Amino acid sequence: MERIILPLTKEKILEEYVERRISFTTEYAQLNIFDTTKIAEKITYQYEKPSILSMVTGRKVIWKNAVESYDFVPGETLVIPSSQKLTFDFPEANIENPTQCLTFSIDPSKIMEAVHFFNQNTILEKKTYCWDNDNNPIHLNYNEKVQNLIKGLVQIFTEEHPSKEMFADLAIKDLIVRLLQSNARLILLESKEVFGQENRLAFIVKYIQENLTESLTVDILADKACMSKSNFFKCFKNTFGITPLEYILSEKIKLAKKMLAQSNLSLDKIAFETGFSNAAYLIRQFKKHEQKTPGEYRNTLR
Template identity: 35%
Template sequence: KKVMHLPDRPAFDYLPGETVVVGEDELMEIDFPEACLGQPTQCLAVAIAPDSIRQTIDLLNERYPRAEAHTPWALAGPDYAHLTNTPELTGTLERLVAVSRTTDAAKDVLAGFTLQELLVRLMQTQARELIFNDYARHLTTHRFAAVVQHIKEHLADNLSVEKLSALACMSKATFFRVFKREFGLTPVEYIVRERLAEAKRLLRQPLASVAEVCLRAGFNNLSYFQALFKKHEGITPGAYRKHLST
């Protein structure tokens, strides 16, 4: 782990798989309390020109506005953003590192496109943190907060896209398009992730069988559940439970 120090703010742990976004000219000090010669660590820092950030944000707000007009695209907040990386954000960072190491003649162009994608992924990740993790505070100000609440409260039920799009006051096609634009994944992908997270929680209960976990998490086919769980977690539900007990 690392410990992040920002001016006039309490220090906080900065763990693998996380990103911290700060404003222009912000001073960061990072401690590596567990690093040593036998256990080295690394930290990737990316500085993006303010003009590039403004151009990308202006483009998004003009051509691809967010679901709510009063919350335009923006990077971080008045202070800073401490985010948990999504697979999409991690993949973009990995591509950026790969581009920086290439000798391709078009390296600068490729880096520019990748940085633009990185900005989009960062803002989508911020939107997820805001609505997915704190939806209750935004039920009266953001249409997708009600959608997220309904999904979380009815994971074991049959979640119809028609019902979700009605909660968002959108047509089905518009709902799918704007939801993915806002968060970087479709409503169905979000439901699957939430159900898998619930399955992982239920697998901690030793008396619940894998079949019972499957149904309680909202999956109605055991084989599909096991295959999907292994695809996302790398191991089967049974192996995951055994790993918890070791």
């Protein structure tokens, strides 16, 4: 996402001129666009409502506690429960190239509407999904569909349109469901060993990861889940936000990234080990998924 340039007349100066904020509001949500214009450490911000953060340019360092931190970079998303205070560093900000971040603060009632809709259309058996499990922020890596939804929301909020409220309401629900789907993958991935026998999708996730080099089809997976093909496909996509074949591809790419980072194997060998038909197909899919070739990715690690 390119840096958002907006009229300076709406700016509010915060944190002793460290951050410039521009705000846009609807009935149930507020968009804040923050420009950080100089290097700063230990800047705190209180989030009263559930919020969604997305980096646009630059880099933030987010502190989990007094000793642990992680980088927050463009394309990533942070889901924050209500009544949270976060601490940031801005190690690269300057007036020519500000660090820019978006924050959507959303009314809890809208969150619960989307959560209820999500729970009704998934099969997370014995697991009622909510906005946050442990009242901790959820850090999500790059997701093209999430980023496209965020871009659309920015356009809705920053344009004056007679149907702005309606468009914003629908887009916010769509974004929340997409984020819930992303985190549903994390839930089942993290708990698949103990959760797999109780939840059919967790069992399928485990089966896919253990058989990546095999020829996996929706028919085979539906049979393993003891579901009809159409019902399996619908439940999988409703829960995870992607199709079974898209998930298989993402897992193959993940394995390829691990092998690129931890070995000097050739691309032909990595393609074979990750279930791709040849190196050319691996390169094509890897670049589409990661916005860089396997070789470029390997070089960034050295």
